[in-house]
Amino acid sequence: MSTYVASEDRYERLEYGSCGNSGLNLPRISLGLWQNFGGDRDFEGQRRILRRAFDLGVFHFDLANNYGPPPGSAEENLGRILARDLKPYRDELVITTKAGWVMGPGPHQQGGSRKYLLSSLDRSLERMGLDHVDIFYSHRPDPDTPLEETLMALHHAVVSGRAMYAGISSYGPTLTRLAAEIMHDLGTPLIVHQPSYSMLNRWVEDGLLDVASDKGMGVVAFSPLAQGLLTDRYLDGTVPADSRAGVGRPSWRDNMLTEPVLERARALHEIASRRGQTLAQMAIAWVLRDQGPRTVTTALIGASSVEQLEQNLAAVENTHFTDEELSDIDRWAVDSDVNIWWGATASKG
Template sequence: MTYLPNANRYQDMEYRRCGNSGLKLPAVSLGLWHNFGGIDSLENARNILRLAFDKGITHFDLANNYGPPAGSAEETFGHIFKDDFKSYRDELIISSKAGWGMWPGPYGDWGSKKYLVASLDQSLKRMGLDYVDIFYHHRPDPETPIEETMGALDLIVRQGKALYVGISSYSASETEKAVAVLKELGTPCLIHQPKYSMFDRWVEGGLLDVLEDKGVGCIPFSPLAQGLLTNKYLKGIPEGSRAAAHRGNGAIDEDAITEQNIAKAAKLNEIALQRGQNLAQMALSWILKDKRITSVLIGASKPEQVTDSIGCLANTSFSDEELKQINHILA
């Protein structure tokens, strides 16, 4: 059946400007890290993507190694894009990344120009695209000069294979350097994608200040601490959950599900309920309350989770008292 998107899809979504750029992103973006691989249901993936676009989510975030197996999330996306979204290409922001191990030998990992250019060519082929909107270096490479890695990102923009570039998981000082090198080359750094949640607040130790100062956007991943900040683990590890099912591969570590963390989540849940939200919605709202955040990346294993997550936008402001209580629990 031909997909016709919801005609009112832009009505209820909030769009935020990305740093000092001309680009706006939806406050909630969809990441394809899990549930879109070769081992997953294509039909379910299609239903999630359709619903997301129907709700005004215009940004789909991928990486070369998403799956499993690596590369298969981009292939899945490519199938669905061709069938459902090709005629809406200009309404979409599609991102990919390279920086983790992708193929054997010395040219399939880290941050060399050789790897980044080759990886993006492969990603474009898998997705059936001429270009991506944003291409990221996925993690800092301690051995490759930052000038080479940023030079590769600059080259990729000049080749027309990406419109914008970003970095992921760089520290505050690494970010400052990367931003400066890109600026000198004439291709600004659009955005940074760090891990950030109520349980992992490292970005507050300087990175957010650097991004604000340099006019760079921010799109956190794992805002729900891979499920810890949902009602999923309030009673321990359920059978069939990601933690029980596939250890490793970015799934939550079982040792993160401690009695202490579950107790914190339960107390946070009480505040969420007082706010008229569930725990996941409050965890997303809590990140979006900061004006330096452009968008927050959600994952979804079923369409209803997308609808539920977008519910966070109904209330992204917190009273001083609520923030005090939250900080007390997290301390």
Template sequence: MYSASDTRYDKMTYNRSGRSGLRLPAVSLGLWHNFGGIDTSENGRAMIRRAFDLGITHFDLANNYGPPPGSAEEAFGSMLRKDLLPYRDELIISTKAGYFMWPGPYGEWGSRKYLVSSLDQSLKRMGLDYVDIFYHHRPDPNTPLEETMGALDAVVRQGKALYVGLSNYSPEETREASRILRGLGTPCLIHQPSYSMLNRWIEDGLQDVLDEEGIGSIAFSPLHKGILTDRYLNGIAPDSRAAGPSVFLSENEITEEVLGKVRKLSELAAERGQKMSQLALAWVLRGGRVTSALIGASKVSQIEDAAAALDAPELSAAELERIEEILRG
């Protein structure tokens, strides 16, 4: 029987999400990859248990995570029953809906029909009565925003979710969605955008909107699909994601120009006694504008490295300027 570490809350940092009462761990674990039906369940189980022992209380899923779609939620539900069920009230479990899940006109996007049906399916797969956060995964250009936000409000009132959030919404869409939700009495808790040293789009307006609206943020892909690690410093390894037929990372993204920047950043990380991945996480979390960095992992040691990134001193003004110079090229 699994028994959680008595020291699990000793070192993890917890940040308040916007102006809400909820605090999230500075590092959260996403189950986008490596927890699906094609993956080794015991490896996933070991990662979940180690994450919780390190104070990572937030586990992020979506209806389509796998592969195949839905299998990550099924796997997590099994791990929850085997190991974490006694600790349910210590966990933040999130899921999302927005991408394709089933055939026909009600199997994706943002209608009330799809969102409510999808959450019901997610709860059944995980064996839960409710999730802590339910996200709309992407904007729907053909459904009125009032309908989509009304569906998010409805699932909270039905007791199926405690909080709601957005993902991949533009600054303008976020502001309007927040206005609608606030009027309904279910404020938007959090926004989940992609963000890293190599992908800084949220700095162009979105972060300002989140600050103004009192919404937290959790950055996915803070290691930019693994490029901001030590993995590709000496080229593309045969067993890497970029070397295979991945739809998430292609060899064309790992240019010599990008690798040159990563090598210089890695030198700075070494001076700080960190790995490249740890520097990337520290950078995303700098200044307190990002509530949590959402990592993916394929082995326990990667989760341990991510949690250890919080042990280093905060980045100094000189180090931040040096990073900017490197990124400018």
């Protein structure tokens, strides 16, 4: 078995910068292991994707306890790849995980309780073969658990050494502000928020980006391709057999692929073509566009192949948009009922 040696110019390939007011740096594009790194996917293909990502400057790998399928298998596979290939580079990597959504049966396998969050973190570390992660997130707000209990668990994860930093995901602006203030008083600031954000899902522009900026939090935008709708896969109205819709992924709803959504995607595709980009590249670039203090820190993408990874990373070659382009995009970039996380987002502001 050949020994993996990382590319020497890996930090010259992709820009990176500070996550909020912290000293933690993240690349402009990061790799999420949500959809394509479970036990149902080819392991050697996963190794190729992760090694190529690191060679191209992607050192941030994002997970959650329930990523798979089956739940937990993405963390197990990352642990295997770390052991075989990336262990010598552990101190260069930013590895993150989350807990909050359903992991198993019973009342203590979901939510925001201290019991669930900390026991889940311990199991995540075991699966990945690590003694700490770099960021541990509350994956969603839990209306059945006091916010203070959830945040005390994040605080304890950091002070106990199991996580370097703490973050939250899918919290609305009001709750985010309150959470940031509580964590500041505890002495463990929230350094990052991870919301869904795309041209078809713009809820973060209604206050959340302002709150994150005001509280010194970085923003890790997930699902910038709107579950694949902002790619060329569905433009002709058919569903490829190997797509998320085709294989019936839990993240896909049948009402997503409507004629109004297709009309918007086709119009955006034409704008992307005029920019010399694919629709996916423009969608990622748009999420990363300059919004002043509200600018997103990193876009979190998935990848089912090395080729797809390389193509989408090329989005950073042009993240500048003219006023005319932004105006054209705004005609078609409207909320399209693709935010499958909205129930949790809205539940506590």
